[in-house]
């Protein structure tokens with residue numbers, strides 16, 4: 660993928676995070692730029708916690724047109740912006756900032772990314788009963804997406820139960836039921852679950868989820884992991900071994916990025932080859948650097 664040299668006309672975007680070196684977003688947006696023929700650059704910016712507002716103000720003042728925001732800045736991004744969309748407000752965090760006409764607008768494309776990744780499967784996932792594992796920032800986006808999709812009931816299991824209970828208070832309008840992340844507590848619930856989503860960081864290093872007894876899940880169950888490195892986590896491997904439908908985290912990553920790209924440029928990038936590109940990139944990274 661070679662691109663023409665940058666000029667004074669090149670539109671500049673980027674991602675702000677700490678850490679940011681591992682991010683797949685620069686590769687993904689370079690791919691989107693090539694696919695649309697737009698003249699744009701996408702740059703990783705390593706910005707530490709207390710420098711967020713100074714850095715983002717400086718980027719906007721330098722003519723950068725928008726940035727993605729990742730850990731640990733997503734809540735700060737929402738507070739920083741002059742205006743925000745309803746998803747960012749409900750989730751309490753923003754992953755996309757647009758700078759235009761002297762204003763900063765905040766958006767959250769994680770929830771729509773999750774929904775589109777599930778839509779891609781062609782499976783009937785809306786309006787069902789779900790079990791969400793984890794109660795951090797990623798869980799908030801997934802809960803919002805499930806609510807938008809009319810989830811009938813959502814069990815929320817977290818290692819620290821009090822965080823799940825707090826989330827249930829934060830999302831009081833949702834049919835949320837906090838439960839302990841415990842095999843005995845989960846076993847009787849699994850039979851009524853159509854959708855299980857891991858939003859916790861367990862799985863990043865090959866960890867399994869011993870609290871889930873896969874044989875209790877209905878054979879039509881859909882198991883998702885928002886972890887995308889490894890692409891097939893231990894959770895997905897086991898689910899597949901039990902004949903269940905699985906959805907990995909790459910789809911959500913791709914769709915949230917594509918939606919950010921659309922917000923900035925007004926154009927939906929073609930997604931045809933992007934999954935392949937990201938899979939190849941992930942496979943090329945030595946395990947120790949992932």
Ligand code: ATR
Pocket residue numbers: 792793794795796797798817818819822858859860861
């Ligand atoms: P993020 O914004 O990416 O969701 P986070 O706010 O740090 O990150 O939340 C991480 C989530 O993964 C939490 O739900 C955390 O559980 P705790 O609230 O008990 O800390 C969960 N998590 C992290 N490591 C875990 C592990 N080894 N087993 C189970 N849950 C884990």
